[in-house]
Amino acid sequence: MKKAIACLLALPLALAACGAQTTQPAPTQAPEVTTKVTAESGETTPAGTSQTSPTGWLRHCVLEAGIWELDCDDGYYDVNRVWDESTATNTFTVLKTDPAAAEQKKAAEFQTQGWIDATAHWGDTIEFYLGEESTEDGGIQYSRCIVDASTGGVETQPLEGEFPPTWYDDTAVYSEQRKGMFVTALTRLDRATGEMTEVAMPGQTYLISGSVDGRWLLQRVNSPAQLPEVASMDGTFTSIWQNSEIEYILYDAATGDMEKLYSMPTDGESWTYLGQRDGSLYFMHSVTTDNGGTTPSSIDKLENGTMTPVSEIAAQHDDVKPVIEDGELQWVTQMKQWSTIEDEIDLYVFDLSDGQTSRIGIQMDAAKVWDTGRPLWLAPDGKVMLRYGAYKDTAGNERTAYALADRAAYLAGSTDYTPIAMYTGD
Numbered sequence: 001m002k003k004a005i006a007c008l009l010a011l012p013l014a015l016a017a018c019g020a021q022t023t024q025p026a027p028t029q030a031p032e033v034t035t036k037v038t039a040e041s042g043e044t045t046p047a048g049t050s051q052t053s054p055t056g057w058l059r060h061c062v063l064e065a066g067i068w069e070l071d072c073d074d075g076y077y078d079v080n081r082v083w084d085e086s087t088a089t090n091t092f093t094v095l096k097t098d099p100a101a102a103e104q105k106k107a108a109e110f111q112t113q114g115w116i117d118a119t120a121h122w123g124d125t126i127e128f129y130l131g132e133e134s135t136e137d138g139g140i141q142y143s144r145c146i147v148d149a150s151t152g153g154v155e156t157q158p159l160e161g162e163f164p165p166t167w168y169d170d171t172a173v174y175s176e177q178r179k180g181m182f183v184t185a186l187t188r189l190d191r192a193t194g195e196m197t198e199v200a201m202p203g204q205t206y207l208i209s210g211s212v213d214g215r216w217l218l219q220r221v222n223s224p225a226q227l228p229e230v231a232s233m234d235g236t237f238t239s240i241w242q243n244s245e246i247e248y249i250l251y252d253a254a255t256g257d258m259e260k261l262y263s264m265p266t267d268g269e270s271w272t273y274l275g276q277r278d279g280s281l282y283f284m285h286s287v288t289t290d291n292g293g294t295t296p297s298s299i300d301k302l303e304n305g306t307m308t309p310v311s312e313i314a315a316q317h318d319d320v321k322p323v324i325e326d327g328e329l330q331w332v333t334q335m336k337q338w339s340t341i342e343d344e345i346d347l348y349v350f351d352l353s354d355g356q357t358s359r360i361g362i363q364m365d366a367a368k369v370w371d372t373g374r375p376l377w378l379a380p381d382g383k384v385m386l387r388y389g390a391y392k393d394t395a396g397n398e399r400t401a402y403a404l405a406d407r408a409a410y411l412a413g414s415t416d417y418t419p420i421a422m423y424t425g426d
Contacts, residue, residue, distance in 0.1 A: 051171070051172065051188065051190070051197075052199045052253035052254045053214045053215065053216075053252070053253060053254060054169045054211035054214060054215075054216065055169045055170045055171045055172070055214070056169050056170030056171070056327070057169060057170065057211075057326075057327035058167055058168070058169045058210050058211035058216075059167070059168065059169075059210075059324075060166065060167060061118035061119060061120050061129075061165050061166055061167060061168055061173070062118065062119040062120075062121075063117075063118050063119075063166075075096045075097055075098050075099065076096070076097040076099070076376065076377050076379070076385060076402075077094060077095065077096055077097070077107070077121065077126065077149065078094075078095040078097070078104070079092055079093070079094055079095070079116075079119070079128075080092070080093045080095065080393070080397075080399070081093075082395060082397075087113075088113050089111050089112070089113055090111065090112050090113070090114070090115065091109065091110075091111050092109065092110055092111070092112070092116065092128070093106060093108075093109050094106070094107045094108040094109065094126065094147055094149055095107060095423050096149055097385070097402060097420060099379040099380060099381070099383055099385060099404055100380075100381075102404060102418055102419075102420050102421060103420065103421045104402070104420055104421065104422050104423040105423055106423055106426075107149040107150075107152060108148070108149050108152045108153070108154060109152075109154075110128075110145060110147065110154045110156075112130055112132060112145075113132055114130050114131050114132025114133070114141075114143075115130065115131055115132075116128050116129070116130060117129045117130065117131050117142070117164045117165070118164060118165045118166065120165065120168035120173050122170070122191075124148060124149045124150040125146065125147070125148060125149075126146075126147045126149060127144060127145065127146050127147075127173065128144075128145040128147065129142065129143075129144060129145075129159075129163065129164065129165050129173075130142065130143045130144075130145055130156075131164075140162065141158065142158075142159040142161070142162060142163050142164075143156050143157060143158050143159055144156070144157045144158075144159055144189075145157075157194065160196070163175050163187065163189065163196075165189070166208075167186070167208065169211070171190065171191055171192070172188050172189060172190050172191055173188075173189045173191065174186040174187065174188050174189070174199075175187040175189075176208065177198070180229050180230050181206065181227075181230050182203075182204055182205055182206065182221075183201050183205045183206075183207070183208060184200070184201060184205070185198045185199060185200050185201055186198065186199045186201065186208075199253050200253065201216075201218070201251070201253075202218070202220055202249075202251060202256075202258060204220055204221040204222075204223065204226075204227065205218050205219075205220050206218075206220055206221050206246060207219040209248070209273040210273055210275070210276075212250055212276060212281065215250040215251055215252050215259075216250070216251040216252075216253060217248065217249075217250060217251075217273065217281075218248070218249050218250075218251050219246050219247070219248060219249075220246070220247050220249050220258075221244050221245070221246055221247075221266070222244060222245045222246075222247050222263070223240050223241070223243070223244035223245075224240065224243055224244065225240050227240050227241065227244070228240075241266050242266065242267065244265075244266050245263045245264060245265055245266070246263065246264050246265075246266055247260050247261075247262070247263045247264075248260075248261040248262045248263075248271075248273075248302075249261060261281070261302060261305065262302060262305060262307065268288050269285065269286060269288055269294065269297075270285075270286050270294060271283040271284065271285055271286075271300060271302075271307060272284045272286065274299070274322040274329060274332060275322045275324050275328070275329030276327075276328065276329060277328050277329040277330075277352050278328075280301050280302070280303055281301070281302045282299060282300070282301055282302070282310075282322075282329055282332075282352070283299070283300045283301075283302060283307065284296055284298075284299060284300075284313075284320050284332075285297050285298045285299070285300045285307065285309065295316075295318055296313045296317065296318055296320050296334070297312070297313055298310075298311065298312050298313055299311040299312075299313065299320075299332055299350060310350075310352075310355065311332070311350040311355070311357055312357075313334050314334060314346070314348060316336055317334040317335055317336055317346070317348065318336065318337050319334065319335050319336065319337035319371075320332060320333070320334045321333050321334075321374075323349075323375055323378060325378045329352055330351070330352060330353070330378060331349050331350060331351055331352065331375065331378075332349070332350045332352070333347065333348070333349050333350075333374060333375060334347075334348050334349075334350070335347045335348070335371065335374065338370075339370055340370065341364070341367050341368075341370075344362075344364070345362045345364075345367055345370070345371075345372060345373060346359075347359070347360040347371075347373050347374060348360065349375070349411060351411060356411075358411045358412070358413065359413065360373050360410065360411075360413065361373075361410075361413040361414055361415040362415065363388075363415045363417065366388050366389035366401075366403075366417075367389065368389040368390040369387060369389060369390050369400055371387050372386075372387050372388060372389055373386055373387065373388075374386060374387050375410075376402070378407070379404065382406060382407050382408070383404050383405065383406060383407060384404070384405055384406075384407045384410050385402055385403070385404055385420075386402065386403055386404075386405060386410075386417070387400055387401075387402065388401045388402055388403035388417060388419060388420075389401045391422050391424070392424075393423075393424045393425045394424050394425030394426075395425060399422065401419065401420070401422050402419075402420040402422065403417035403418055403419045403420060404417065404418045404420065405417050405418070
């Protein structure tokens, strides 16, 4: 797997930034991998050893309901769903877009009486994590559906216990284990062996943001006292929370070492991780508004404990997304989330290679969906694949259409797009 659009996660609570700090917290005792997390602080009981560090590029599992869009080395995948009420069965069709042929074709198909919780993918191998209600005890049976899109092959394996994955890297899939507002551990599913182990997180880990050079990039709450359960908000939580900081740290799960990169108060403006490029980390900076919310303000670069703005975000452009290729941040797109065709689509792309921001040309006659023109995937041979209006399949469902453009011409405002022949049904 080489190229992808990385989706941002919304922060559960508003964060805020303070002056750059470079001191590091004292390392915690190295937690060992175990099959059971036994303490809120992330400490565990010994149970052997296993892989604790992310391998390669750590990225989010695809979690969208109804439509899944995936990239691969030489093509781009969609997953469409059709529900048969008479048999209570979902039919999922895996579609591959070939940029060389400018065509989308059916690659595989499978059926389930359940649903897709999450999806991970490596080239032509796509793994769907399914949930299905059990008729025996009323619980949920989870399974792992492995699709080889190059051959159309489908294999389904049952999973023990609950496993809704949230992250994956080159060798494994991970499910976050939470207690209240904190991530206490990750359950790791090894792709090759199917073995499940747990990787403990430091106490008061607030969010997992990604990985950098084999270490976990985390947001962790540094508080003057242990925060109580959020559900028991009797004033104690609020008092401690307001006097706490949220720290971006790099965490080595094998040794317990934590390197502090940046800290920010718990209320007000915030920084959201976008990705890395040439050894530097980039963030979206959001500032407070008059109504008490936040709005994106700039794209910032973190170096030596200091956030430096590298590009402004236009007013009211609240939909900001990174575009990543081979694990490296290439572009950051921004547009109005609730724009309409009548408003005229207003899309900008910040190119990290030269620091320039370009206003993208949109073919208004194709703008049947609000984010027409937004890049989805940096395709091979210097092309970019983008959203390009909509179409209907043979079942009458409206789908998003795609087009290809030369990357340089696209950034220069050209609307010379090559529409992709979309799959409409058997």
